[in-house]
């Protein structure tokens with residue numbers, strides 16, 4: 570309760586140059602690129618798929634999908650929600666016509682409230698293990714995605730919500746001082762695991778991460794921008810248009826060169842988790858089921874309720 574308060578070694582020789590020269594016919598890995606010249610049958614082609622908590626609109630002309638998180642009230646990441654997100658991501662990753670992904674929220678004022686605290690409170694070790702495996706899965710899918718990924722952060726984004734945004738290639742946040750973003754785990758009396766920490770450090774560096782993580786800082790959009798936690802802050806109604814503009818800029822880069830570079834930048838961080846997944850699950854389960862941690866989580870949930878009253 571006290572705590573509550575307070576690649577690849579690839580050389581870019583001829584193939585790199587070739588891709589620059591032939592960028593209009595580039596491939597997304599094995600995906601053919603969408604031609605910029607629109608034929609009548611290509612115009613206004615879009616598809617939409619909706620599961621109960623995730624809505625995806627894919628514009629087949631541009632190859633850009635917008636994933637709307639719609640798990641009321643605050644897009645907290647429950648096992649069910651994470652499973653739906655993973656299924657949607659897998660489909661998009663396999664879809665040759667999808668090259669870019671914008672992730673945003675359909676819920677007012679909140680991008681994602683992070684991991685669903687109820688998944689970590691009063692649950693059996695087996696269930697906690699299953700939950701944590703799904704969190705790892707979501708992170709791995711997002712952080713290693715071949716697509717250009719943009720987080721359109723149109724509301725608050727604490728802890729796991731911030732992590733989701735951090736997995737993306739670029740973050741745009743609504744300029745509303747009522748919103749905040751950060752890895753605030755210590756404020757709940759819990760500890761962000763090493764791969765949360767690594768993802769943050771890869772984005773804002775060691776010193777800023779030390780302060781952000783130990784103090785469990787939640788940054789207002791303008792402060793998040795200063796520290797590099799988000800890349801752009803725009804008026805609230807411009808978040809999605811700005812994300813579309815950005816994704817197109819990223820997609821203009823020769824695809825395989827961008828993908829290999831992304832993979833090269835993220836590989837060691839990803840490998841660190843993939844080679845330690847089981848131990849990480851065991852660590853989580855033994856940590857989260859401790860009586861003292863359960864007490865902290867209970868206290869935190871009570872504070873959330875009190876805030877409303």
Ligand SMILES: CCCCCCCCCCC/C=C/C(=O)SCCNC(=O)CCNC(=O)[C@H](O)C(C)(C)COP(=O)(O)OP(=O)(O)OC[C@H]1O[C@@H](n2cnc3c(N)ncnc32)[C@H](O)[C@@H]1OP(=O)(O)O
Nearest residue numbers: 645682683684685686687725727728729760852853856873
């Ligand atoms: C030795 C090392 C070993 C390491 C092992 C690992 C250790 C564990 C690592 C765990 C990592 C955890 C990551 C997380 O993501 S924890 C979750 C952190 N999230 C938060 O702190 C956010 C809490 N929520 C809020 O701050 C606000 O709700 C928010 C700003 C998001 C929105 O505010 P708003 O006023 O719009 O909404 P309410 O607060 O009224 O909330 C509405 C209802 O939603 C419930 N709620 C909110 N957040 C959550 C959540 N994360 N999980 C579950 N439920 C949540 C809230 O209680 C309200 O419910 P009721 O309507 O029923 O009252």
